[in-house]
Amino acid sequence: MVVLTLAACTPAPRLVDTPVTSPVPEKVDTGELVVGVSSVAGGYNPHHLSDQSVVTTALANLVLPSVFRPGADGTPRLDDTLMSSASVTDYDPYTVTYRIRSDASWSDTAPIAAEDFVYLWQEIIDSTGAIDAAGYRLISDITARDAGKVVEVVFTDPYPGWRSLFTSLLPAHLLKDAPGGWDGALQTNFPATAGPYAVKALDTDRGEVVLERNDRYWEEPPKLDRIVLRRADNSGIVDALEAGHDQLALARLDAVSAGEIARIAPPVPVQTAARPSVLTLAVRPDRPQLTERTVRAAVIAALDRDQLVTVGTAGGPGVELRSDAQVLAPALPGYRATQPASRRHSPADVVTLLGRSGYTRTATGWTREGQPLDLVVGAPAERETAQLVAREVARQLAAVGIAARVVTPPADELYAQLSGAQTDGEEPVDGDTVDLAVISRPVNGDQATVLASNFGCAPAQDGQGPSPANVFGLCDPGVQPTMDAALTGALSVTDALAAIEPLLWDTAVALPLYQESETLAVRPEVSGVAVGPPLVGPFAGAASWQRAAG
CATH class of the missing domain: 3.90.76.10 (Dipeptide-binding Protein; Domain 1)
Incomplete structure (x- = not known):
């Protein structure tokens, strides 16, 4: 229903952030293909939580080697x-x-x-x-x-x-000896590559990434000489596809823009490309106001997930990829909904749970021992969708009397705080300690590894006990043996998830929303483009892409 309603809306005038384009030359360069994308914001290290993006995945597929x-x-x-x-x-x-x-x-x-x-x-x-x-x-x-x-x-x-x-x-x-070390690796450039393409230019101000055939590549060269990733807003991407300035798009299109593409002639087919991440609200149990499970459960009960998904997806493909499980993503084999009925939007439960925790509702909000329940919601500065969802979270919390405000630090700073990278005495991001955060939770790879990486403990060191090794601030010594058994093959992943999923919902540290995704649109003169393997995307096959004169 959401998609149909949005698709019926009249498109707003196209006024902002149009793509960098030039008149289509009389002779088409069939060795170049231009891809419209929603963002080219860095960094580009595929191993950094803070760098997850469509462009990071694309570059990893095209320029970096994998076993x-x-x-x-x-x-x-x-x-x-x-x-x-x-x-x-x-x-x-x-x-x-x-x-x-x-x-x-x-x-x-x-x-x-x-x-x-x-x-x-x-x-x-x-x-x-x-x-x-x-x-x-x-x-x-x-x-x-x-x-x-x-x-x-x-x-x-x-x-x-x-x-x-x-x-x-x-x-x-x-x-290994470069300035900035690991934290600075691939933030603005690729010092060397080892794939079918090499990065010729990476201009975030102009919104363009240029990839050219890697002449030092030892295997069969790719079909295209050059692939250009070009940033634009949704209206600009639709215009560029229609005019032929873009031959392909992989972008976060809303329902209105998807409807506009459907009217392009000749037809431009579209598919949904699921990304290896689930947009998730982290509810940090290590924050002073959220150490009690009942308070975290009250926060989650205050939130209307359907509305959060609608805000985040704007009727785009993510609407069909709502995530109702803590570990597996909807596009993965074996996914099934595990959300219990108790984890639902319920303002009445907010009153009960906060009352049980000693809070009293006053004219200005919820207080306990004279201290207000006042939360900070974080979202990365480079991720517009996360910011929209964060603002909606704050609005919904305020509607039930829980004070909340939004901060938008750079992604690397936000994830550093969530991962415990700040040292004692270091100022938190934006001067605020984040209680809740809208983040992209990685879901690709081995399922037992995803479970242990996202929710497990770091091994005990220097006589200290185990500690959280994830952005949720969670470390449950009672659950860790089950995760370890799945990781080492002593227990099947299916059995481990059956035991752990209910516990994760009960702990109330993560509220999954939807699997992030993009719309893949391909003009008819382009061949060889497919949606790609699950969670990898179309760039996995880019070496075989071809462009006709069209």
Whole structure:
């Protein structure tokens, strides 16, 4: 119903943020393809939580090497453009041996070698804001032979999800001593690449990323000479598709813009491309006002998820990808709704739960012992959709008497605070400690790894007990053994999720909203474009894209 209503609206005048275009030349350059996107905002490190975006995923697919890549059904397949082989070669200790092709090298001619594996492992386990870190924490040692082309990785425990490791390798020889280190890696440029394309220009002010065929690529070259990612608003993208300035779009289109594309002649087919992330509200249990489960449950009861989804998707494809589970995303095999009936929008439950926690409703809001319940909602400055949802969260909380205000720090600062990266005495982002945050929760890769990375504990160190190793601030020693058993294969993921999903809902630290997605629109003169493997997207097949004169 939402989609039909929005699609029937009269489009607003197209007045803002039109794309960078030029008159279509008489002779079409069939070696170039222009892709309309909603944003090119950086950074671009595919291992940083703060850098998740369509462009980051696209660049990782096109310019960075990976040991395994998802096949058409999502199952990891060895990338034989990089690897000769990869297999478990010992079980005591659990060891995987990787053999890298002798001709695989970075664009500066340095070989892709064991040091790239070591660099990625060490940086991910030392980082507080890395994606899918749980698998890397199981590694105890990495050794090399044959000039670094044979890599042996030793694990502390069996790890059935080992094929999810070492995706998007980074050039260690350039980054390990670079200014800014890991935190600054790929924030504004790619110092070296090792894929079918190389980054020619990355201009966030102009809103354009230019990729050109990598002449040093050792495998079959891509069909196109150049791919240009060009930023525009929805109206600008529709106009550029209709005029032929853009030949393809992968953008967050709302229902109105989708309707406009449907009227383009000749027809421009559209598909939904699900992203490897779920827009989620984090409710931090380590914040002074939210340490009690009943208060967190009251906050969630105050929120109308249907309305939050509507605001976030604007009737776009995310409407059909509402997420009603804590771990798996709707586009993943095995997904099923696990949300209990008790986790529903209920202003009456807000009154009951806050009253049970000792709060009293006054003319100005909820107070306890003279202190108001006053929450700060964070959203990344670079993510417009997250900001819209954050403002709606604050509005809904205010409607039931819970004071709330929104802050929008840069993504890296927000995720640093959520991940516990701030040191004692350091000022929090925007001068505020964030109680709630609208974030993109990664869901790609091995399911047991996703579970342990998003909700698990970091191992105990230096005599200290286990601590949260996730942006939700959650560490439950009673649940961790179940996560560990799933991670090491001692328990099936299905059984682990059956046990853990109800506990995560009851803990009230995460409110999933919807799987983020884009609309893929392709003009008829372009061939070879598909929506791509699950959660990877169309750029996985970009080396085969072709453009006719049209």
